[in-house]
Structures are given as C-alpha cells and as structure tokens.
Amino acid sequence: MSIDRDWYSGFRIFRLQILKNMAGKSPELTELQRTSGSWAKVVDEIVRLEKKIFPKHESLARSFDDELKKKNSGLLYLEIDGDIAGYVMYSSASSLCAVITKLAVKEKYRRQGHGEALMKAAIAKCRSKRINRISLHVDPLRSSAVDLYKKLGFQTDTLVRAYYSSDRDACRMFIDFDNE
Template structure:
C-alpha cells in the first residue's frame, strides 16, 4: 500500500509561512539526486540553474513533511516535452510514488498541449523501464554512450492523440 503523500509544484520565488520553501525543497532534491545518481549524471551542482529556465518545471512528492521524490520536465517547444529527471528516495521506492510523479508530469505536459513527451532511460534499470512502458512510453531508439562511454540509454516517447 502506498504511503500517503502530496504532489506539489515548485514555483519560482515560492515561500510559505514556514520560511523559504524553495531553498528547503531544492536542498532536499539535491540530496536525493546525489544519493541516487552517479556524479557525472547528477544535476546537483546546476539544479537551481536548471529550475530557473523558462520552460522547465519540477513536481515533488512530500511525505510527512519531507521531499520523497521529484520529477523534472521541460517543454522546449509547443510540440515536444521531456522528462529530464525522475527519482524517489530509496526508503520510499516501490510504493507507487514514481508512477504518481510521472502521471502528474505527463498531465502538466498535456495541459501545455504538447504532442509528444520523451525521456531517456538506462535499459538496465528494469523498474524504470517497466514504469515507463506501463505508462505508455515506447522505445524509439538506443542511444549509445548516452550516460558514459560504456552506458547506453533508450530514448522513449509517449504521443498524445490529436484533439
């Protein structure tokens, strides 16, 4: 059974009565990023810069007042968006949170009327591959050396029906 949590959107200059939400959330996300991704794949050093880009968004899952996971997405054009990062804290994995975050990001992309969402995933990460396939993503191609000289990625896509 999934732990209860709330998916929220990190908004620029967001703050609340409990202080500066932006700093706390970004710090929590960076901590997760550093734990789950190899140094050369981590956005930890450039995270705030990435988030300040005009066409980028971040949704995060808060469980018991802590950031348990996040999904970062971008929409560089009106035609296509991409899921650039999706991560869930190790202690919160296998509880449905990754799927909830992915669905929320896909919905945000739908609201922007994009026609396609893309992402890259290591073919050896079976749980991630299963999640994306279950969500309707299809493998487009194998990108050799995407992560490093000895680590490839599948480029995957999800097309929306034209309204």
C-alpha cells in the same frame, strides 16, 4: 498511443488510491514555484537526493537551480510527512514536445507507486499545455524504470550508444498524444 480526455481523472483516482494506501501518512504532490517561501529548503533537499541517487557525472546537483530557472522547465515533488519522497523534472523546448529530464524516488519510498504518481502528474502537466510528445532517456539495465514507462504508454524509439558514459547506453522512449 492516444490517451483519452478522462486520463487526468484517472490520475486523480490513482492519487487517491495512493493516499488510501499510505496508512497514516499524507503524501502531497506539489509543483515547485520560484515564489514559494520553501523554494530554498525544497531545492536543497532535492539536491541532496540527487547527489545520493545519481553518479556525479549524471547529477544536476551543481546546476539544479539554474536548470529550474530555464523557461518552460518544471519540477513536481512528492512530500510525505515533511520528507521529500521523490521528484520529476521536465522541460519543453517547444509547444509540441517535452522531455522528462529526471525522475528520482528515495529508496525507502520505492515500489509504493510514487514514481508512477510523479510521472502521471508530469504527463498531466504536459498534456495541459497541449504537448504532443513527451520523451525521456533511461538506462536499459534499469528494468523497473523501463517497465514503469512502458506501463504508462511510452515506446522505445532507439538505443543511444554511450549516452551516460562510454560504457553505458540509454533507451530513448516517447509517448505521443492526439490533441484535439
């Protein structure tokens, strides 16, 4: 699938629509910077969210700070009235390919477009680095997540048996871009 040059503009319009739909709440999408004075506070809150949402063997809670120290990794988070609503973590092992490693949205903020906004922002960030492919893994039983990724143009590559645990598989999905 090819995404045209107006894609980022579309993301900005989408973000403005979210802002209009939030009635009194002011969501702010931010890239976590190590030099930020709020680094520790943000990471602590994200680690709490990570522990609550993901099973212990899938959680990065114990190694979250280390993951973010890796070269070419990044984290975008959405804050609403001082509350972190969700985050997306990504990394790029090469200049050609990136991986979405985590997407999480607090339960009270789900089904409001925040996961989509986070994913679009991560895709835009990767596109700005001229990444050709973004991939991710998702539990095929998480149909809302699978539907979101398909909506954004991701295609299913293969089923990876026992990816999460001996009885839980994952779909590997990807999106390709035509860089000019």
